[in-house]
Amino acid sequence: MRRLSFLHEHSAMLSVLGILLVMGIFGWALMGQMPFVRTALSGLTLGALYFMVAAGLTLIFGLMDVLNFAHGAMFMLGAYMGWQFYTNPTFLFGLFPLIFALLTGLTCGPLVGYLLRDYTAEDRTQQTVQSGLGLAGVLVGFLALNGLDIIGMADTAMVDMMNSANPLAEITPQEPLGIFWFRPLLMVAAGALIAGAASRPGDKTRMVSQADARRAGLGLGALLALTAAATLVRESGPVAVLTADANLRFFGALLVGAVCGAGFGAAVEVALIRPLYARPIYQVIVTLGLAYVLKETIQLLWEPLAYQMSRPPLFAQPGKAANIFEWFVTHNQTVDVFGVTFPSYRLFIIAIGILMLIALGVLMKYSRFGMIIRAGVQDRQMVEALGINVRQVFTFVFVMGIALAALGGIGASPFIPVQPNMGDAFQLQAFIVVVIGGMGSYSGAAIGALLLGLARAFGDYLALKYNLSPAIAEASTVIIMAIVLLVRPAGLFGRKE
Amino acid sequence: MVNPEANKSSPAANQDDILRVEGIHTYIGQFHILEGVSVHVPRGSITVLLGRNGAGKTTTLKSIIGLTPPRVGKVIFEGKEIQGRRAFDIANLGIGYVPENRAIFRNLSVVENLKIAERKKGDLERKADFIFSLFPDLKRLYRLPGDHLSGGQQQMLAVARALVPDNSLLLIDEPSEGLAPILIEQMMEAIRSLSATTTVLLVEQNFIMASQLGSQYYIVDDGKTVREGRMADLIQDKKLVNEMLGVGGAK
Numbered sequence: 001m002r003r004l005s006f007l008h009e010h011s012a013m014l015s016v017l018g019i020l021l022v023m024g025i026f027g028w029a030l031m032g033q034m035p036f037v038r039t040a041l042s043g044l045t046l047g048a049l050y051f052m053v054a055a056g057l058t059l060i061f062g063l064m065d066v067l068n069f070a071h072g073a074m075f076m077l078g079a080y081m082g083w084q085f086y087t088n089p090t091f092l093f094g095l096f097p098l099i100f101a102l103l104t105g106l107t108c109g110p111l112v113g114y115l116l117r118d119y120t121a122e123d124r125t126q127q128t129v130q131s132g133l134g135l136a137g138v139l140v141g142f143l144a145l146n147g148l149d150i151i152g153m154a155d156t157a158m159v160d161m162m163n164s165a166n167p168l169a170e171i172t173p174q175e176p177l178g179i180f181w182f183r184p185l186l187m188v189a190a191g192a193l194i195a196g197a198a199s200r201p202g203d204k205t206r207m208v209s210q211a212d213a214r215r216a217g218l219g220l221g222a223l224l225a226l227t228a229a230a231t232l233v234r235e236s237g238p239v240a241v242l243t244a245d246a247n248l249r250f251f252g253a254l255l256v257g258a259v260c261g262a263g264f265g266a267a268v269e270v271a272l273i274r275p276l277y278a279r280p281i282y283q284v285i286v287t288l289g290l291a292y293v294l295k296e297t298i299q300l301l302w303e304p305l306a307y308q309m310s311r312p313p314l315f316a317q318p319g320k321a322a323n324i325f326e327w328f329v330t331h332n333q334t335v336d337v338f339g340v341t342f343p344s345y346r347l348f349i350i351a352i353g354i355l356m357l358i359a360l361g362v363l364m365k366y367s368r369f370g371m372i373i374r375a376g377v378q379d380r381q382m383v384e385a386l387g388i389n390v391r392q393v394f395t396f397v398f399v400m401g402i403a404l405a406a407l408g409g410i411g412a413s414p415f416i417p418v419q420p421n422m423g424d425a426f427q428l429q430a431f432i433v434v435v436i437g438g439m440g441s442y443s444g445a446a447i448g449a450l451l452l453g454l455a456r457a458f459g460d461y462l463a464l465k466y467n468l469s470p471a472i473a474e475a476s477t478v479i480i481m482a483i484v485l486l487v488r489p490a491g492l493f494g495r496k497e
Numbered sequence: 498m499v500n501p502e503a504n505k506s507s508p509a510a511n512q513d514d515i516l517r518v519e520g521i522h523t524y525i526g527q528f529h530i531l532e533g534v535s536v537h538v539p540r541g542s543i544t545v546l547l548g549r550n551g552a553g554k555t556t557t558l559k560s561i562i563g564l565t566p567p568r569v570g571k572v573i574f575e576g577k578e579i580q581g582r583r584a585f586d587i588a589n590l591g592i593g594y595v596p597e598n599r600a601i602f603r604n605l606s607v608v609e610n611l612k613i614a615e616r617k618k619g620d621l622e623r624k625a626d627f628i629f630s631l632f633p634d635l636k637r638l639y640r641l642p643g644d645h646l647s648g649g650q651q652q653m654l655a656v657a658r659a660l661v662p663d664n665s666l667l668l669i670d671e672p673s674e675g676l677a678p679i680l681i682e683q684m685m686e687a688i689r690s691l692s693a694t695t696t697v698l699l700v701e702q703n704f705i706m707a708s709q710l711g712s713q714y715y716i717v718d719d720g721k722t723v724r725e726g727r728m729a730d731l732i733q734d735k736k737l738v739n740e741m742l743g744v745g746g747a748k
Binding site for chain 2: 368371372374375377378379381382383384385386387388389390391
C-alpha cells in the first residue's frame with residue numbers, strides 16, 4: 001500500500017526519468033558511446049545552468065506571484081561583477097565605498113523618524129518638506145559622484161591578459177584618497193536626506209518604535225565601519241586581489257558574483273517590488289523595464305562588446321587527465337570521461353549545478369524556512385495568519401533566487417562570452433523550464449532543466465549530423481513544453497490550483 | 498422584526514473583554530462588506546457569530562486577524578488597538594485563526610502543518626499530548642501529506658494547528674461545514690474542551706452546534722451586527738432564529 005502510494009506520488013518524476021532512461025539506452029546504441037557521452041555531458045552542463053536560473057524564477061513566481069523578467073539580466077550582472085573581480089577589481093573596489101556610504105545614509109530612516117516623533121505638520125507642509133529633502137538628497141548624491149570617472153574605472157581589455165607576466169596589467173588608476181574622501185561623506189548625507197524624506201516627517205500615522213530605532217542605530221554603526229574600511233582598501237585592494245593566487249581569486253569571483261546578485265536583488269525587492277504588491281501587474285512591468293535599464297547601464301560601462309574571461313589555472317593546465325581523480329592532481333583543461341575528451345571546467349559547472357540542487361532540496365525539505373516557502377506557495381495569507389512575516393520571507397526568496405542566477409552567470413563566464421545580452425537565452429529557456437516543471441516547484445525546475453539541457457544538446461547533435469537547421473534544437477524545447485502542457489496543464493509538478 | 502435600535506447600540510463594555518470590535522467597516526476591493534460590526538468577547542467564553550450566508554461573518558474574523566483590515570472602527574485586543582497592523586503581527590499577540598474550507602497546507606505533511614505554526618521552539622512538543630487527546634486520529638496520520646487526509650481530518654488538523662502556539666483567543670470559522678454528524682460531535686467535544694483554557698470566537702451556521710457551545714451570540718446581517726445576547730435567550734426565541742438564520746436554522 002505504502003509502495004503504491006509512493007509510485008503514485010512520484011509518477012511524474014518516475015515517468016520522466018523512465019523516458020530519459022529508455023531514450024538514453026537507444027541513444028547509446030544508435031549513436032555509439034563517444035558521441036552519446038559527449039552530447040549527454042554538454043546537455044548536463046546546459047541543464048545545470050538552466051537549473052540555476054530557473055530555480056529562483058520558479059520560487060519567486062510560486063511564492064510571490066512575481067514574474068521576474070529581469071532574471072536573465074541578473075544572470076548577466078553576476079557574470080560582469082564576478083568577471084570584473086577576476087580581471088580588474090578596480091571598478092568594484094572603487095564603487096563599494098560609495099554604495100556602502102549610501103546604505104549607511106539610508107539606514108538613518110528610522111532614526112530620523114524616531115527623533116522627529118513629536119513633530120507634526122499639516123499635509124501641505126509635509127509634502128513640501130518631503131520633496132525638499134528628496135531633491136536635496138538627489139542633488140547631494142550627484143555632487144558626490146560629480147567628476148568620478150566610473151567608465152574609466154570599468155575599462156577592461158577584451159581578452160584579458162591575466163596569464164601575462166604582469167598580473168597588474170589590467171588595473172586602472174583611481175583618484176587618490178586626498179581627493180576621494182569627500183565622496184563617501186556626501187553619499188552618506190545623500191542617503192540620510194532621502195531616508196529622511198521617505199520617513200515622512202510630520203506624519204503621525206507612521207510610528208517608529210524605540211526598538212526599530214535602536215536596530216537602525218546598530219546597522220548604522222556597522223555600515224559606517226564597513227564604509228570606512230572600504231574607503232581605506234580602495235587602492236590597495238585591487239592590487240592585493242590581482243597578485244593573489246588565481247584559483248583563490250576565481251572562487252572569490254564566484255562568491256562576489258553571487259553576493260553582488262544577492263545585494264542587488266535585495267535592493268530591487270525593497271525598492272521596486274515591495275511597494276507594488278497592491279498592483280501585481282506593475283511588478284511584472286517594473287522587472288521588464290529593469291532588465292532594459294540594466295543592460296543599457298552595462299553597455300554604457302563596458303561597451304556592447306563580448307569579453308572573454310580566462311579560466312583559472314585549476315582548469316587550464318595543458319594536456320588531458322586520464323580520469324577525474326587524476327585531474328585533482330594535474331588540473332588539466334580536459335578530462336577523459338568514458339573515452340570522451342571533455343573540458344574539465346564544464347564538469348565543474350555540472351558539479352556546481354548538482355551541489356546547488358542538493359543544497360536547495362535540503363533547504364526546502366528539512367528547514368523551517370523551506371517549509372514556510374512550500375506552505376506560502378499554496379496559501380500566503382494563511383502563513384501570515386499563523387504569525388509569520390511573509391514579506392520578509394519574500395525578500396529572502398528573491399535574494400536567494402537572484403543570487404543563484406548570478407552564480408550561474410559568473411559560473412558560465414569562462415566558456416560563454418561576457419556580453420550584455422548573455423542572459424536572454426537563459427531567461428527564455430528558464431521560463432520554459434518553469435512551465436514544464438510547474439510554477440513554484442523546485443524539483444520540477446530540476447527535472448525541467450535536465451530535460452531542456454539534454455534536448456538542446458541532442459538536438460544540436462542531430463541537426464549537425466543530418467545537416468538540419470540548428471533551429472530544430474531550439475524548437476525542441478518548445479515542443480517539449482507543448483507536449484507536457486497537453487498531458488499535464490499545470491506542469492509536471494504543478495499543484496497550485 | 499429586527500429591532501432598528503440594535504444596530505446602533507454598542508454592546509456594553511466590560512473590563513474583562515479579551516477582544517472588543519467597535520463599529521468596523523471593511524471593504525474588499527470596492528465592495529463595502531462590513532458596515533458597522535461590533536462584537537465584545539468576554540474572556541474564557543465561547544461567543545458565536547450567527548447569520549446568513551454572505552452576511553459578513555467570515556470577513557469579521559478576517560478583519561480581526563488583519564487579512565482584510567478594516568478601514569473604519571477599532572479592534573481592541575487585551576486593551577491594545579490592533580486594527581491596521583499586519584496579520585502576522587496580530588497573530589503573534591496570541592490570536593489563532595482557523596479559516597473555513599479546511600485551509601490546511603495540502604503539500605505539507607501533518608506534522609509539518611503543525612510545526613509551521615510554532616512561534617517558539619518546542620511549542621509542538623509541549624502541546625502534542627493535548628492536541629492528540631482532542632484529535633486522536635491525527636497521531637495515526639502524523640507523517641502523511643495533508644492531501645491524503647479526508648475532509649474531516651483536514652478540518653481537525655486546521656483546528657489543531659491553531660492550538661500549537663500559546664493563543665489566548667481562537668477565531669474559528671465554520672468548523673462543522675461539510676462534516677458527517679459523528680465528526681461534528683467530535684469537533685464539538687474538542688472545541689468544548691479547548692475552551693476551558695482559551696477564549697473562542699466561533700462562526701457557525703449549524704444552529705444546534707452553535708447553541709450547545711456558545712454562551713453568548715451576535716447576529717450579523719448585511720454587514721452589521723443586529724442582535725446580541727445570551728445564547729439561552731436566543732434558544733427560546735424560535736421566531737428570531739428562523740428569521741435571522743433562514744433555512745435550516747432551529748429545527
